[in-house]
Amino acid sequence: MLLRSDKDLFEQSKMSFGEHLEELRIALWKCVLALALGTIVGFILGKPVLNMIQGPLQEGLDGLRISQTKKATGEDALEVDGRTFIPLELYERTAGGVQKRLVFTPLDQDPRTQAIGTGVPDALMVYMKASLVVGVVVSSPALFYFIWSFVASGLYAHERAYVYTFMPFSLGLFLLGAAVAFFFAVKLVVDFLFTFYDWLGFAPMPRINEWLSFVLMLPLGFGVAFQLPLVMLFLERIGVFTVHLYQGHWKIAILVICVLSMILTPQDPGSMLLLAVPLVALYFGGIALCRFMPRRTTPLGNPIE
Template structure:
């Protein structure tokens, strides 16, 4: 009996060590991929920042420029942007490494559902960031430029601008994950598609509240977040109906 217990403990220890080795391997591959993308993007850091600043510069008077109020910010701010872009570009690789680590422990049905959810979440996050850059930021900066008092020049610091844009990207990227969140709630059995339809009115009120909190205090930018989220809520209901367990299913 003692030998059986010892063998069992040894087997558990061996499995744990194997999992830790696999985790270390996946982490190293993930970090290596991120660093490789970052190395490629670092020489382009200033060009990336110039591209990021276009929505603001396009709305300012001709000849306007961003300013740097800190000594080292002209160097560190583009580097920070390059890292953020590298993180977004390498996100499929990072998620693949995470998936490769956890997939062996999943059931066949879980694998069949998890992969489309991951791909959809990634695509929706990218779509939210693109929507923010091409649609929301020009509208926000148009509003801010129009409400600027006469005689006041908008002289935005490059570091503050980057933080503002990254916050907008994050807000819209996460907000666009709404369909995936609804599908997960349905798969967990916490809600049903019928309940989501019944709660549509409350959801719309909540969406407008979130839009008012996350966007500048103007109607245009709030609508630019609220209306897509309402459409995504409806899309989430449709997707939830497709994946919801059927009554009587085993």
């Protein structure tokens, strides 16, 4: 029976090495064309995307500036017609000596609440990076399709069945991880880091190039990390690991998760913890997934008796 199963598995491999290279060349050119068209859309939408990306940083800078001015003057910020005004102390010489005056200035005109560029090409490079990111997002369905079309040509039927099953869940988990990072973790990390500026009395001068790298890498790291349950299930299905192995080595797994969290996120403890804690939960979720969806066949497709 095993020999017959092996024959069935290898029966569908019909492409030569040269044909695979040709398929790869065609797939790469299609991906480049799709990415170029998506990047054109990115150049059109680049500015609103940059404004959205700067949102968490801008909120953090505004909150820090309001807190610091309140400590310095003892006065709260004012809200007038939807704009925030912060107090500013001025001194003038009078006949009776020096007199303090309190003036309110618009928060959005304070240069200390704005990201800066330290090089001449910084603004252009940031805009091009944002446009490229938009291009990748816009063209991602086509990129996934072209890449999968190439990969599928080299897989056997039972391997394609695994990919068809796991790919929708994988994409969903990636988007979930990226959304958690951008809409939740980024703001928490910024607020956490700015508390030290407020505590120590420092004034931050964030560079827009560094901020863009941070805000793009953090969701990417979260999206990749959220694949953990599916990776565990896939490795269990093909016989690389077992549920008992996952359960018996959970302490080592947590150590590996902490190391990966340091690699996949910027070097600050806040973002590392925000990734490590969900990953630990996802690890045990992966164990539960393997237990509730046990492997019913051997890696070669034979049923387990």
